[in-house]
Amino acid sequence: MSYADDDNPYLREPPTEFESAESLTPEAAEHQADQLRAAIREHDYRYYADNDPLIADRVYDQLFDRLKTLETAFDLDDPDSPTTRVGGQPVDELDTVEHTAPMLSIAQSGEAGDVREFHKRTARLLREEGFDPDNIGYVCEPKFDGISIELVYEGGRLTRAATRGDGAEGDDVTAQARRIRAIPQRLRGDSPALLAVRGEVFMPKDGFREHNRERVEDGKEPFANPRNATAGTIRQLDPSVVADRPLDCFVYDIMAYEAGDTGHERPATQWAEREAIASWGFHVDDLADRVDDIESAIKYRDSLLDEREELNYEIDGVVIKIDDIAAADALGNTARETRSAFAYKFPARTEVTTITDIVVQVGRTGRLTPVALLEPVQVGGVTVSRATLHNPGEIESLGVAVGNRVRVLRAGDVIPYIDEVVDDETDSTFAFPDACPVCDNPVDRDGPLAFCTGGLGCSAQRERAIEHYVSRGGLDIEGLGSERIGQLRAADLLDSLDDLYRLDREKLAALEGWGETSAQNLLDEIDAASEPPLDSFLTALSIPEVGGATATALAREFGDLDALINADTDALEAVDDVGPIVAETIREFFDNPDNRAAIDALLDAGVDPQPVEGADAGDELDGLTFVFTGSLAVSRNDAQALVEAHGANATGGVSGNTDYLVAGDNAGQRKQDDADANGVPILSERDFAELLADYGIAWPPA
Structure with missing residues (x-):
């Protein structure tokens, strides 16, 4: 059973030209919004869980934007709508919640002998419990290198998400989990009354590389590996940050199950659990397998070790689990580990090689990043010939120089980095340049970081600034990726930002791979960006x-x-x-x-930035002070900006000077307690909207 019926017009070859929202009746708008929600949920499932997308990303974005337009225009509130994945109210802190069942660790080793010993031990214990171990197989699956998460569903709806924490309690990250498209907010088909599952949130390798590139260009420290990036994201106090990062989630275990009216009993084996998990709409890993004996499990691990380099996500071993759940339950647990599973780890990736040169790259914001060029070496099956040194501070702390023998690791098995100098062939450390290697402007140091002061006068910054200017994070000008920008620069058509608005149609059309239509389409896109907010x-x-x-x-x-x-x-x-x-x-x-x-x-060149809504709006709320907590229809920054634009004050903490505490979903208890202590009225989002309406102010803001 899918989220959307086959006759849903937005499922296959959906229309992307819509009549204006103003021309719809409320009933027609609600019906269209329901169809869009169902279709978008199905597209999310097809993209993440089924790996079989039905539509292009751009079409998906158009459907998503149409749904947002209808929900805003007709006040169509649905807490499970896919649009709630975007934005979200920042929280002050992550609350601690108790898991539905302990999230235990498992014993692990990188030695096959220890795996065989695990089998002998469990076989002996199973015989003591009356089971025949010769008839109980194993389920083998990759050991994902991400962040463990518990997802709780009641009546088929996501109600809570929590990190592993200490195994008994974890951080409440419900608002963050709702922003991960691979995590369904509603389950597919007949779902149990209560379901708690365990999964692993991770950042795919390609998304990790792209995200790190953006961080470096923004002058921020790159994450060392996908796991660190995932951990730093899932614990963000601002859920909107999660929505902007490329997270995925594999689900692999049932923690709690209450059938309710469905009449379906909990599956009796791990393999049947996996099939049930997939049927509810979760993303499960296709590499899992069921084997009959421990030697087959060891072979599975060895074959996966050979495949790991080709995967788009990080694994650091395999998990071997007894398939029969009754047998696994009979084995029980220690205080921190389950006795029915074992992790057979992969060997660490590290090699020693020589630094042949150190070059300094210039990012979009002028940040200088040193990169070590290496004598090529195989690290974990991948040829490594360069490694990031992050910043001048890293060079100084490691004491690296050209000619050093260094130990190279692949952090998170993705990005090569230098762990230590093992043979110092020189008495000096690489001297970081005082001038930009591209434009020769002075270099400013900011702690361990270094920046070129040339700004857009530096050609390296200018080139990357053009790429950002037209990107989705900039003005979202379609048709100008990095390759086409490079082509235009090579043809001397594009050297600066303003050149975008002076491109000639005939010269564009004459370029290889272009034509009259593509040239005109690009010029239309650029013209549409001439009056940006x-x-x-x-x-x-x-x-x-x-x-x-x-x-x-x-x-x-x-x-x-x-x-x-x-x-x-x-x-x-x-x-x-x-x-x-x-x-x-x-x-x-x-x-x-x-x-x-x-x-x-x-x-x-004709660019005319337009004022944004909310600037100089008025003084209707003059003298009032608001504090916001919990998830609202817009982010906390937008809510604060709205009331401040109308003369009010917005502060972060409740005091005797606060007039109203606005409490959305998952509101922080501390602020509510402070409001009670200070006699401050607590408004729900609906109450807040009614208060603003009394002053003639619309909520939510456009």
Whole structure:
């Protein structure tokens, strides 16, 4: 049973041209929204769990945007809607919750002899319990290198998610889990009244590489490996961050089960559990297998060791589990481990080689990243010829120099990095340059990091700035990926941001792989980006430390580009989430003559940033102070920006000066207790909307 009926128009070859929302009746809008929700859930399942997408990503985005439009225009509230995966109210802290059943560890070893000893031990114990171990097989599956998570469903709906923690209790990450598309918010088919499953949240290798590239370009430290990236993401207090990162989730175990009215008993074997888990819409790994004896399990591990390099996710061994659940239950557990499973680990990936050179790369925000070039060496079956050194501080702490013999590891079995110097052939450490290797402008040091001061006058920064400007994180100009940008630069058609708005159709059409249609389509896309919202324009400019939320806050505070450019650091610091360091960074960006020249050239080319909604809205809420907690229809930053745009104050903590605490879903108890102690009224989101309506203010903001 699927989420969507076969006659759902948005399932196969869906229309992407929609009549205006204003022309629909409320009934028609609700019916269309229901169809879109069902279809999007099915598309999520087909993409993640079934690995058989029915539509292209761009079509999916158009369906998703249409659903958001209908829900906003007609106030169609559905807590399980796929649109709730985007945004979300930041929380103050992660609450601790008790698991439905202990999330135990398992014994592990990298030696086949220890695996055979595990089999002998369990066989002896099973005989003592009246089972015939010769008739009980094993289920073998990859040991994923991610973050364990418990997912609890009641009546088929996701009600709670928690990290493993100490095994008995973990952090409540429900809001974060709802933003991971691979985790269904509703189960497929006939689901039990209560179901708790265990899974592993992870970041695929290709998504990890892309995310790290974006971090480096934004002047941030890259994650060392996919596991660290996953852990750092799943514990984010702002769920909207989770929605922007490429997380996936494999589910492999049932922790709690109550059949309810379904009449379906809990599966009797691990293999049957796996099939049931897949039928409910979870992503299960296709590499799992059932074997009849321990020697076959050992062979399974060896074959998977040979395949691991080709996988798009990290594994560090295999898990061998007794298939018969009654037999597994009879074996019981120790205080921290289950006796019915064993992890047969892979060997560590490490080799020693020589540094032949160290080069320094320049990112979009001017950050300089040193990279060690190595004598090629096989590390875990992969030829490694370069390794990141992250920053000048890493060079200094390791003491590396050209000619050193170094130990190379593949962090998380993905990114090669230098772990230590094992043979120092020199008496010196690599001297990090004082000038940018591309534009020769001075290099500024910020702690362990280094930045080129050339701004958009540096050709390396300019090239990457163009890529960001047209990307989805910038102005989202379709048809200009990095390869086409390189082609245009090679043809001397694109050297600066303003050149985008001066491209010639005939010259574009004459390029290899282009034509009249593709050239005109690109020019239409660029023309549509000539009047961007001010906050999108600021994000697209690659201003260090200015992401989407900060850009929106700046746009709402200053209203137009000139006011922002001329703002001093005190005025910048007065904006929410802009502290002294960020304010100084913004001021330095606008004070850089090359950056100012690039902005002026964009304006001369016809770019006209538009004020965002909420700037200078009014003073209807003058004198009131609000505090927000829990998940609302929009992010906390947007909620705060709305009330502040209408004259109110928005603070992070409840005090005697607070007028209202607005408590959404999963609201923090501490703030509610503080509100009770100070006699502060607690408003639900509905109460808050009614309060704003009394002042003529619409909720949620567009």
